Amino acid sequence: MAATMQDVAQRAGVSIKTVSNVVNGYPYIRESTRQRVLDAIQALDYQVNAAARNLRTGRTGIIALALPELSLPYFAELADAVIEAADEQGLTVIIEQHGGRRERELDVLSGVRRHLTDGLIYSPLALGEGDEARLEVDFPLVLLGERIFHDPVDHVTMDNVEAARAATAYLLGLGRRRIAVIGVHPGEVVGSAGLRLTGHLAALAEAGIPPDDALLGPAGLWHRATGAEAMASMLDAGVRPDAVFGLNDALALGAMHELQLRGLRIPEDVAVIGFDDIDEGAYANPGLTTVDPGREQIARTAVEMLSTRIGSRGATAPHRVVADYTIVVRGSTEPGHDRPA
Amino acid sequence: MAATMQDVAQRAGVSIKTVSNVVNGYPYIRESTRQRVLDAIQALDYQVNAAARNLRTGRTGIIALALPELSLPYFAELADAVIEAADEQGLTVIIEQHGGRRERELDVLSGVRRHLTDGLIYSPLALGEGDEARLEVDFPLVLLGERIFHDPVDHVTMDNVEAARAATAYLLGLGRRRIAVIGVHPGEVVGSAGLRLTGHLAALAEAGIPPDDALLGPAGLWHRATGAEAMASMLDAGVRPDAVFGLNDALALGAMHELQLRGLRIPEDVAVIGFDDIDEGAYANPGLTTVDPGREQIARTAVEMLSTRIGSRGATAPHRVVADYTIVVRGSTEPGHDRPA
DNA sequence: CCCCGAGCCTACATCGTTGTAGAGGCTCGC
DNA sequence: GCGAGCCTCTACAACGATGTAGGCTCGGGG
Structure with missing residues (x-):
């Protein structure tokens, strides 16, 4: 049975409330008393009962x-x-x-x-x-x-919009023009998918590049697997991007996997950028360029x-x-x- | 202020203990009473106070x-x-x-x-x-x-020993003979590192292949980064394995990254196996063979x-x-x- | 000399729930 | 028709801490 304040109080020869005061750092306690209480706590290996404290204070921590x-x-x-x-x-x-x-x-x-x-x-x-x-x-x-x-x-x-805009602008700066976006949620506006797509389209518009719906790869869940699938169906449809913007890193890594399976070289044939900067991206082959949020x-x-x-x-x-x-x-x-x- | 059992009891016209009994599924309650209590609970949006229950029962869940x-x-x-x-x-x-x-x-x-x-x-x-x-x-x-x-x-x-033995036996079965082990903890016996190494060595012994210390790559932490480092120093030392056994997947992926950076082909030049079967391994390039624990x-x-x-x-x-x-x-x-x- | 406030400590009620014990009323078998 | 036993419900005392209120001592100002 764990020791209670009662036990500590008894051993230190003080009231239970004084033990409570020591434990909670109440200032008006004689140094000698404080020591006796602390010793008793030590000796009994006392720890406050969280449940009781929670009940009384209404906080759980x-x-x-x-x-x-x-x-x-x-x-x-x-x-x-x-x-x-x-x-x-x-x-x-x-x-x-x-x-x-x-x-x-x-x-x-x-x-x-x-x-x-x-x-x-x-x-x-x-x-x-x-x-x-x-x-x-x-x-x-x-x-x-x-x-x-x-x-x-x-x-x-x-700022998802701004960060995505920067990502696409970066790819455009590398001379890429046919940028596939993986992970789109069609119709969504306010979620990460919608906002990042908005940023992407804004960057295209600034550069005067017309958007192409064939380059938008939908993927509901943002997993590696769905990224790979979205990439695969786009490639199967005959679409040939020169860059891929994965709306998160997992999608980008899945897409990268699929591209490499088909013998496409990264970044020579297709540049890939992700979003999130997860640890894993740094050790992918090649390392995944990404947005650190x-x-x-x-x-x-x-x-x-x-x-x-x-x-x-x-x-x-x-x-x-x-x-x-x-x-x-x-x-x-x-x-x-x-x-x- | 959240409702308490007291409030529920009052509204249902029963004792507080009866509410408690309803909440805890005590069987001997008249159906009509139970209903009244449940209605009151519903009406007041009552939820039991976890702290109080914890204090009383000594369980926190x-x-x-x-x-x-x-x-x-x-x-x-x-x-x-x-x-x-x-x-x-x-x-x-x-x-x-x-x-x-x-x-x-x-x-x-x-x-x-x-x-x-x-x-x-x-x-x-x-x-x-x-x-x-x-x-x-x-x-x-x-x-x-x-x-x-x-x-x-x-x-x-x-069974770390047995699983590691199987992993190495599998590589040997592919005709690999110079198997590097990444993630070794020198001197350790009982940890995962020690046990997996033991299994590895056992497989070598069974196949009659002498162990070679140069093929043991130490790495304290089992991260991608340490795996890459261990692989790098081994390669820098002029060691040329034809297979790598990463003692976990992160190490294996780090090593794989390093191998590919140096232009080595996987699996043609070096076969790589890991341990853990993390999701990420399935989407590495190439996919990482591993032990599912x-x-x-x-x-x-x-x-x-x-x-x-x-x-x-x-x-x-x-x-x-x-x-x-x-x-x-x-x-x-x-x-x-x-x-x- | 008395009062006051600061310093130190204690008693008591209380947080919201559950365990224990038992009070009534009912059914049932003999 | 009566006790045994079941069903249904209640009162009361915990669980272990903290907040409130207040007692006592002591030194200093009025």
């Missing part, structure tokens, strides 16, 4: 991170960063995988685990315009990604925003932070860039 | 999964599987990243979060022989991986074992489960195997 799935490297790396950032704030993270399924995404907002947590960092996929109202919840919430405009809550995101910064900012929200019960106006992006050049667009790995 | 880091795809995919399996048992998972650092690994066993959780699924890296005693903890614990022999606790693992099975078994342990306070003898492995053949060892992706 746990935050939830809801994301599609950890098997997707981007989200695994994001989770890694969030957990580290949370650790620094003394917070523990539980992960909820919703798999991009609308019903599970909604569950996250109302589910049982809400009572287990002080707040939520939420990266939805299926939710979109029209769901704003669902986000008006009575617990601290920080939104990741860019599914929803005019949202009533804290939000950390990146500032994942670290996003994770850290999100945790800090949530932490402040939790701290101050007062309803402040929602904040919106936009992370910086960078283009990371590797061998999939320019030969010879893989050396420093 | 949370388990911890301790692993090196989520950035390593193997562990991300493992975490995915564990979370799903836990969900089915009604358990929530928190993830603790210890980064393979001994001190943090020990923290996991005694840290504050112990009080937050009902049990721990523990995948250590730095712990090893001599640490058995530390595992004699007073909470449910299931060990993953094969760091420690004669352990006093539940353990889910795979039965990750799903491991995750599911571990959660179930932990769940039973939590359920029955009685100290049963520790169980040990060994998962099945399979060799997954792809293009990195045999051309033409990548078609079905």
